[in-house]
Amino acid sequence: MIPVITIEGATASGKSALAIALAEALNTEIISADSRQVYRYMDIGTAKITKEEQKRVKHHLIDIINPNESYNAGAFVKDASIIIEKLYSEGKIPLICGGTGLYVKSLLKGLFSLPPLPKEIRQNLKQRLEKEGPAVLYAELLKLDPLFADKISENDTQRILRGLEVALGTGIPLSEHWQKQQLSCKYNAFRILIDIPRPELYKRINLRMEKMLAQGLLDEIEKLLAWGYEENSPGLNCLGYKEFLPYLQKKAELKDCVLMATQHQRNYAKRQITWYRKCSFDLVISPSGITMPPSFKNNRKNDFPVVFWVDKAINPPVFLICQPPPL
Secondary structure: OEEEEEEEEOOOOOHHHHHHHHHHHHOOOEEEOOOOOOEOOOOOOOOOOOHHHHHHOOEEOOOOEOOOOOOOHHHHHHHHHHHHHHHHHOOOOOEEEOOOHHHHHHHHHOOOOOOOOOHHHHHHHHHHHHHHOHHHHHHHHHHHOHHHHOOOOOOOHHHHHHHHHHHHHHOOOHHHHHHHOOOOOOEEEEEEEEOOOHHHHHHHHHHHHHHHHHHOHHHHHHHHHHOOOOOOOOOOOOOOOHHHHHHHOOOOOHHHHHHHHHHHHHHHHHHHHHHHHOOOOOEEEEOOEEEOOHHHHOOOOOOOOOEEEEOOOOOOOOOEEEEOOOO
């Protein structure tokens, strides 16, 4: 099995800074597991790492599609698997960093395959979405697949459509497909979670929104619209972009859009925290220290020739650094 390291955590928890330091220490590369950072021309609103940071450590699966294109967990698994194989062949431990939990779960636990679904189902669902709105379709998904619906936002139109499409097209809920899949685990993953207390995390989110606006987020959105990308395109429908469209269309005040965008970010962080509570991690980093299960202490994960310690002098407050063990 191929050893991989994942760095996971809610938005604004400090994943990128940790991943870069860890990748430099291990002389490896980073695979982004962020569903928004795949988009070109969307740097500020997605909190994408800077060009300077990308020069320090090579990043994969950033800036790979245009804002009018779609990307999903299946595409991520396919693309990430190729990169992982290449890095492993070069003697490197692939480092996966991102807060899109479904991408990481799909990579580590596998994806089920579906037969081709009738295109008419999705077309009909899209028409209904425009006429009836996401709330009606989400309510229908709650009846057909409550387990899946409970894991997504009632405003996540792409996943609502996917859940309904699979349930209606196969007669089996998407969550049941997941449960029935035969897992063929290819990777021995060492999973790291950055767990920031919610009050501190919300404070970071608020400050980051202020920083994004100061960096020119509104100009970035206006530029996308000027280039012909429509407001319902997958990119502009992302968190941190769609909330400002009413302001640019002179339908709302900027302060109201800022409040909405910040609230949506906090809601997203809350859902991420809930997701991670259902996952198992080998190392949990929080301001109070690090937690490591007995399995790692007992050296059972010997594919990872590293030892860990905390350096509180680096921001974020608790930071993970690694070094090869002494020979």
